[in-house]
Amino acid sequence: MRQYMGSDKRTLEKIVCNQCGQELKLENGIVQEGVFSGDARWGYFSGWDGERHSFDLCEKCYRRLIGSFRLPVTVEEETELL
Ligand SMILES: [Zn+2]
Structure with a gap:
């Protein structure tokens, strides 16, 4: 969850x-620090037609989430770090 400031x-x-x-x-x-930002735009044939969902996860919660996957995430080496 993000909060912004300024006019x-x-x-x-x-x-x-x-x-x-x-x-x-x-x-x-x-x-x-590490953060995962999720953003999903739901359309027809979904349960949230026309909604956009966004959220943020700290590294620990992201690790727990992907640890629950049946298949592992795809991992590639990044040459330019953010
Ligand atoms: Zn967390």
């Missing part, structure tokens, strides 16, 4: 893990 609401003020409620570290609006 234009573009500066990131706070990120909270939707799963555990932990606030993630921010410095000058830039997150300083």
Whole structure:
């Protein structure tokens, strides 16, 4: 869950893990630790027709989530780190 500040609401003020409620570290609006940001736009044939869902998970909760998968996530090496 993200909160923005400023008149234009573009500066990131706070990120909270939707799963555990932990606030993630921010410095000058830039997150300083691992975060997973989910964003789903649901359309026809779904149970949430026309809705957009978004959420954030801290690294610990992301690890727990992918640990519950029947198939592992696809892992590739990144040459440019964020
Ligand atoms: Zn969490």
